[in-house]
Amino acid sequence: MALSKEELKAAILEKATNAPKPQLYVKDFYACDPDSKPRAVKNAANELVKEGKMAFWSSGSTTMYAAKGRAKDEEK
Amino acid sequence: MPKHDTPMIDELESGPWPSFVTDLKRQAEKSPQCWDILGKMELSFRDRITHWKHGGIVGVFGYGGGIVGRYSDVPEQYPGVAHFHTVRLNQPSSKFYTTEKLRQVCDLWEKRGSGMTNMHGSTGDLVLLGTTTDQLEPLFWDLTHDLNWDLGGSGSNLRTPSCCLGKARCEYSCIDTQALCHHLTMHYQDEIHRPAFPYKFKFKFSGCPNDCVAAIARSDFAVLGTWKDDIRIDQSAVKGYVNGDFASNAGAHAGRDWGKFDIEKEVIDLCPTHCMRMKGEELQIDNSNCTRCMHCINVMPRALRPGLEQGATICVGAKAPILDGAQFATMTIPFLKVDPENDFEEVIEVIEKIWDWWMEVGKNRERVGETIMRVGLPTFLKVMEVDIVPQHVKEPRSNPYVFWGEDEVEGGWDRSVVEFRKRHAQ
Numbered sequence: 311m312a313l314s315k316e317e318l319k320a321a322i323l324e325k326a327t328n329a330p331k332p333q334l335y336v337k338d339f340y341a342c343d344p345d346s347k348p349r350a351v352k353n354a355a356n357e358l359v360k361e362g363k364m365a366f367w368s369s370g371s372t373t374m375y376a377a378k379g380r381a382k383d384e385e386k
Numbered sequence: 387m388p389k390h391d392t393p394m395i396d397e398l399e400s401g402p403w404p405s406f407v408t409d410l411k412r413q414a415e416k417s418p419q420c421w422d423i424l425g426k427m428e429l430s431f432r433d434r435i436t437h438w439k440h441g442g443i444v445g446v447f448g449y450g451g452g453i454v455g456r457y458s459d460v461p462e463q464y465p466g467v468a469h470f471h472t473v474r475l476n477q478p479s480s481k482f483y484t485t486e487k488l489r490q491v492c493d494l495w496e497k498r499g500s501g502m503t504n505m506h507g508s509t510g511d512l513v514l515l516g517t518t519t520d521q522l523e524p525l526f527w528d529l530t531h532d533l534n535w536d537l538g539g540s541g542s543n544l545r546t547p548s549c550c551l552g553k554a555r556c557e558y559s560c561i562d563t564q565a566l567c568h569h570l571t572m573h574y575q576d577e578i579h580r581p582a583f584p585y586k587f588k589f590k591f592s593g594c595p596n597d598c599v600a601a602i603a604r605s606d607f608a609v610l611g612t613w614k615d616d617i618r619i620d621q622s623a624v625k626g627y628v629n630g631d632f633a634s635n636a637g638a639h640a641g642r643d644w645g646k647f648d649i650e651k652e653v654i655d656l657c658p659t660h661c662m663r664m665k666g667e668e669l670q671i672d673n674s675n676c677t678r679c680m681h682c683i684n685v686m687p688r689a690l691r692p693g694l695e696q697g698a699t700i701c702v703g704a705k706a707p708i709l710d711g712a713q714f715a716t717m718t719i720p721f722l723k724v725d726p727e728n729d730f731e732e733v734i735e736v737i738e739k740i741w742d743w744w745m746e747v748g749k750n751r752e753r754v755g756e757t758i759m760r761v762g763l764p765t766f767l768k769v770m771e772v773d774i775v776p777q778h779v780k781e782p783r784s785n786p787y788v789f790w791g792e793d794e795v796e797g798g799w800d801r802s803v804v805e806f807r808k809r810h811a812q
Contacts, residue, residue: 348745367441
């Protein structure tokens with residue numbers, strides 16, 4: 311059975327915080343809950359960005375996700 | 387006054403075309419950071435390497451696209467372009483602007499950025515080139531509140547949909563490209579503004595097979611207007627062209643004397659499927675063999691028009707040569723109804739079927755066309771629940787890459803070739 315939205319968000323955040331790589335593609339979060347549809351995973355990850363717990367990093371052609379403070383910040 | 391010595395950049399102004407270097411110098415009188423662009427570009431020419439860093443975390447609140455972060459790796463040397471972010475604006479369908487709107491956006495950009503624009507970027511957006519991080523939120527506020535204008539797509543988002551002039555100005559258009567483009571832009575706001583996919587995804591809409599937005603070469607999902615019935619023929623106008631009463635190609639080549647119009651040489655012999663002939667003074671077309679190349683219609687628009695049963699062909703999977711070489715889109719659905727009355731539900735159904743599959747099967751940074759190449763067209767067509775037809779080929783009449791399963795061939799793999807050859811000569 312698929313995780314609830316809050317459970318899914320917690321699993322995504324946990325992965326984003328502890329994964330060896332600081333920046334992850336949306337597909338890397340699919341494994342957080344194999345029963346959730348890709349669209350549900352994407353929506354949960356985007357909601358975490360809206361809540362300020364994660365950030366987008368974009369090259370312009372592709373987009374990655376990172377837990378707050380883990381993204382490569384070119385301004386620092 | 388130029389701030390940096392730029393001999394190599396200056397050289398570019400000597401060519402026969404208007405130069406962006408001249409434009410930059412002109413703009414630099416108002417926006418001094420433009421001198422630093424020229425200086426940094428000269429340095430890149432000298433070092434033979436870019437001095438822009440790759441990407442960043444910039445954006446505006448609630449959006450995950452539309453702003454592309456650009457930072458310099460030599461900020462002390464060229465402080466005016468230490469940050470030089472790009473902003474993509476969602477252009478109106480078919481790029482119809484009022485001059486008032488263009489003046490407003492230019493004034494806003496001189497206030498909040500470098501004043502430099504790109505009309506338009508490759509995907510179609512109106513691109514504002516160069517601003518600093520602190521200006522992004524104020525710019526976004528002004529843009530959305532004062533100009534009623536929104537950002538376009540970037541990153542792993544649905545990119546800003548783009549269409550040809552369509553029925554607004556073109557008699558060939560078989561579908562209302564502007565209505566379709568606008569409807570899907572509004573319908574997929576979430577996908578345009580926030581990342582949704584393994585990689586970028588582009589829609590482009592052309593009203594007829596002339597494909598003036600090059601959808602078949604540039605978009606993951608190309609909608610090309612077409613017709614299902616017969617080309618409409620006005621035989622008296624055909625005679626008019628043969629007699630020289632009308633200029634061929636609507637006069638497009640009238641600047642030079644090409645001699646008398648020759649329908650055999652200029653139309654019939656050039657038909658790629660040889661499906662046309664003159665019988666006496668009458669032009670005949672074997673419509674079942676027409677591939678919709680549009681050549682005859684383009685040459686004799688008074689005499690020939692697309693048929694009346696109109697819709698679209700859907701081609702999937704074009705891309706530029708970043709990873710695996712350039713790729714044209716593959717014809718996937720030969721004919722689809724495109725109906726504004728039901729909010730284009732047939733088109734939306736196809737799009738979402740592709741997305742659901744690609745989001746699951748596509749690898750990171752893999753365009754849908756690359757996924758199709760990797761798994762094979764037959765697998766993709768099964769997912770799309772499309773019956774395989776002879777037109778599902780890589781190139782017409784060569785290289786078919788649809789293969790039959792044993793159960794789909796009469797007699798399977800064990801049939802007698804001798805028996806087969808009795809009926810089919812080699």
